Amino acid sequence: MALSTPAPTYDTIAVIGCGLIGGSLVRAVRKTGAARTIVVAEQGAAKTRVEELGIADRVTSDLAEAVQGADLVVFATPVRAIGPAAGIAALAYKPGATITDVGSVKGSVGQALRASAPKTVFVIPGHPIAGTEHSGPDAGFPELFENRWTILTPANDPSSDYRAAVDRLAAFWTRLGAKVDTMDEQHHDLVLAVTSHLPHLIAYNIVGTADDLEKVTQSEVMKYSAGGFRDFTRIAASDPVMWRDVFLTNKDAVLEILGRFLKDLDGLSDAIKAGDGDALQTLFTRTRAIRRGIIDAGQETAETDFGRHHGHAPVSPEPGSE
Amino acid sequence: MALSTPAPTYDTIAVIGCGLIGGSLVRAVRKTGAARTIVVAEQGAAKTRVEELGIADRVTSDLAEAVQGADLVVFATPVRAIGPAAGIAALAYKPGATITDVGSVKGSVGQALRASAPKTVFVIPGHPIAGTEHSGPDAGFPELFENRWTILTPANDPSSDYRAAVDRLAAFWTRLGAKVDTMDEQHHDLVLAVTSHLPHLIAYNIVGTADDLEKVTQSEVMKYSAGGFRDFTRIAASDPVMWRDVFLTNKDAVLEILGRFLKDLDGLSDAIKAGDGDALQTLFTRTRAIRRGIIDAGQETAETDFGRHHGHAPVSPEPGSE
Numbered sequence: 001m002a003l004s005t006p007a008p009t010y011d012t013i014a015v016i017g018c019g020l021i022g023g024s025l026v027r028a029v030r031k032t033g034a035a036r037t038i039v040v041a042e043q044g045a046a047k048t049r050v051e052e053l054g055i056a057d058r059v060t061s062d063l064a065e066a067v068q069g070a071d072l073v074v075f076a077t078p079v080r081a082i083g084p085a086a087g088i089a090a091l092a093y094k095p096g097a098t099i100t101d102v103g104s105v106k107g108s109v110g111q112a113l114r115a116s117a118p119k120t121v122f123v124i125p126g127h128p129i130a131g132t133e134h135s136g137p138d139a140g141f142p143e144l145f146e147n148r149w150t151i152l153t154p155a156n157d158p159s160s161d162y163r164a165a166v167d168r169l170a171a172f173w174t175r176l177g178a179k180v181d182t183m184d185e186q187h188h189d190l191v192l193a194v195t196s197h198l199p200h201l202i203a204y205n206i207v208g209t210a211d212d213l214e215k216v217t218q219s220e221v222m223k224y225s226a227g228g229f230r231d232f233t234r235i236a237a238s239d240p241v242m243w244r245d246v247f248l249t250n251k252d253a254v255l256e257i258l259g260r261f262l263k264d265l266d267g268l269s270d271a272i273k274a275g276d277g278d279a280l281q282t283l284f285t286r287t288r289a290i291r292r293g294i295i296d297a298g299q300e301t302a303e304t305d306f307g308r309h310h311g312h313a314p315v316s317p318e319p320g321s322e
Numbered sequence: 323m324a325l326s327t328p329a330p331t332y333d334t335i336a337v338i339g340c341g342l343i344g345g346s347l348v349r350a351v352r353k354t355g356a357a358r359t360i361v362v363a364e365q366g367a368a369k370t371r372v373e374e375l376g377i378a379d380r381v382t383s384d385l386a387e388a389v390q391g392a393d394l395v396v397f398a399t400p401v402r403a404i405g406p407a408a409g410i411a412a413l414a415y416k417p418g419a420t421i422t423d424v425g426s427v428k429g430s431v432g433q434a435l436r437a438s439a440p441k442t443v444f445v446i447p448g449h450p451i452a453g454t455e456h457s458g459p460d461a462g463f464p465e466l467f468e469n470r471w472t473i474l475t476p477a478n479d480p481s482s483d484y485r486a487a488v489d490r491l492a493a494f495w496t497r498l499g500a501k502v503d504t505m506d507e508q509h510h511d512l513v514l515a516v517t518s519h520l521p522h523l524i525a526y527n528i529v530g531t532a533d534d535l536e537k538v539t540q541s542e543v544m545k546y547s548a549g550g551f552r553d554f555t556r557i558a559a560s561d562p563v564m565w566r567d568v569f570l571t572n573k574d575a576v577l578e579i580l581g582r583f584l585k586d587l588d589g590l591s592d593a594i595k596a597g598d599g600d601a602l603q604t605l606f607t608r609t610r611a612i613r614r615g616i617i618d619a620g621q622e623t624a625e626t627d628f629g630r631h632h633g634h635a636p637v638s639p640e641p642g643s644e
Contacts, residue, residue: 268523
């Protein structure tokens with residue numbers, strides 16, 4: 001190793017599940033040198049594909065074998081599989097190891113990770129707020145976490161060993177390009193219900209509704225989707241099993257936010273029925289500011305149409321063609 | 323004019339209103355030579371801006387003056403302004419001229435255009451299914467209509483003069499790169515309620531809901547928006563006046579489709595409450611096919627995340643960085 005490369009943050013990392021997030025993680029770890037040795041646990045066709053891609057030093061379908069020498073264990077399976085997988089793997093955790101995950105729900109996952117973990121390891125649940133509509137080992141890429149937030153939900157454990165483990169995990173994510181925040185699990189689950197789970201629920205629902213209509217054909221929906229609908233289809237193309245698990249494990253927060261959404265939609269529907277143009281225009285003006293804030297916060301491109309029309313519009317800095 | 327340039331489809335075109343669509347139209351017309359002379363009607367700051375941009379041969383705030391020599395008149399104002407503008411302009415229409423528009427609602431607009439038009443002109447309402455979240459004269463670009471569908475809603479008039487006018491208008495849009503379809507106004511308004519109006523209503527609503535929560539701060543919504551929410555904010559940044567008018571003039575179709583959406587959402591909510599993972603996974607799997615269909619229909623990019631991560635993912639053909 002060249003002198004200019006900083007020491008690995010962890011000697012050995014075990015990634016359990018190598019889909020979009022796990023596959024991006026191992027690529028980012030290798031690119032940044034954040035761990036010396038990368039072990040992946042996968043099964044079936046995904047295991048074969050990870051071996052073919054050569055993105056891990058070792059690939060196994062044996063959970064105990066995967067975690068036994070690991071200083072950092074990252075569960076990257078759909079969230080309802082984390083508890084069972086951790087239950088098996090926990091028997092082989094290395095004393096002093098940090099146990100984390102990348103699941104979109106933290107309350108139930110944190111509980112599951114803690115339930116099986118011996119006192120000799122540090123359980124620090126985590127969630128990188130990043131993703132695309134693609135899934136599987138091929139979908140990953142090392143830049144996925146760059147400039148995106150990773151939320152850690154550490155326990156309320158004031159011991160210096162635990163705090164040091166949290167700091168080290170934060171340094172690991174920072175090394176992969178992420179920005180790191182901490183919050184408690186319940187708050188995380190409510191925040192994500194707003195910024196991610198409800199949008200997915202709504203997108204899946206609207207695409208399903210459009211598909212079911214009798215008076216408008218599927219061909220018409222597809223041809224004329226550029227009016228706005230196609231944006232929803234991107235989200236509604238996300239991994240079905242991952243999202244099934246999110247809604248089953250973050251039920252309460254999702255239903256709470258859904259209730260607020262429905263109440264607001266009722267008001268909007270009333271404004272349309274009553275022909276209240278002022279109410280509509282006021283809302284439609286206010287929502288523009290949120291997007292501006294997201295762009296200013298560096299979490300979105302300012303390019304027209306997400307950059308679909310490269311170079312055509314004044315805000316697009318790069319020439320090119322679609 | 324070089325011999326290789328085909329003759330203009332219309333000698334003189336008048337575009338009433340020069341926002342995103344009108345501004346794209348005049349640029350596309352100039353780029354393709356689809357008309358010899360371009361006249362724009364605008365007012366106030368927008369009029370000054372159109373003059374500065376030099377995208378029209380003549381800019382006036384006088385509607386009668388704008389349309390008096392025009393072979394094609396295109397109303398490109400918010401839809402509720404089309405009726406009043408046409409009422410004034412109609413007195414100066416050139417006999418034999420074609421009168422069209424680009425509004426997102428066709429029933430009420432068609433009615434308004436016909437109400438004021440003398441029998442000497444051909445009224446053929448139209449709607450290019452294209453747009454971005456930006457508005458104003460600067461937002462336009464000539465490629466906006468390329469490979470997008472333009473729907474014409476001609477009257478049921480079998481006269482050869484009228485059919486020839488429809489064919490000529492279709493040829494005009496084809497020249498700008500669009501694909502052209504015809505259908506009746508009521509069907510258009512129902513199709514667009516699905517593919518455009520409901521998605522906008524939902525996006526405006528969800529962004530409004532997120533903005534109003536007490537337990538989740540606006541800063542949190544912005545920071546963690548990459549989980550899905552930020553896609554909705556693009557649509558919810560669209561022109562407020564245009565969209566106010568769409569919902570006021572396509573009330574019935576929007577409320578019909580909204581009713582279907584709410585019924586489906588109720589079922590989805592019940593599945594979450596009941597922990598019915600199979601129902602969720604079945605829907606979430608079905609919706610993926612719709613996106614694939616839209617990509618195959620050439621109406622969407624296959625690039626990951628709309629191409630926000632250029633070159634990072636396997637489906638992206640171009641190297642580059644975000």
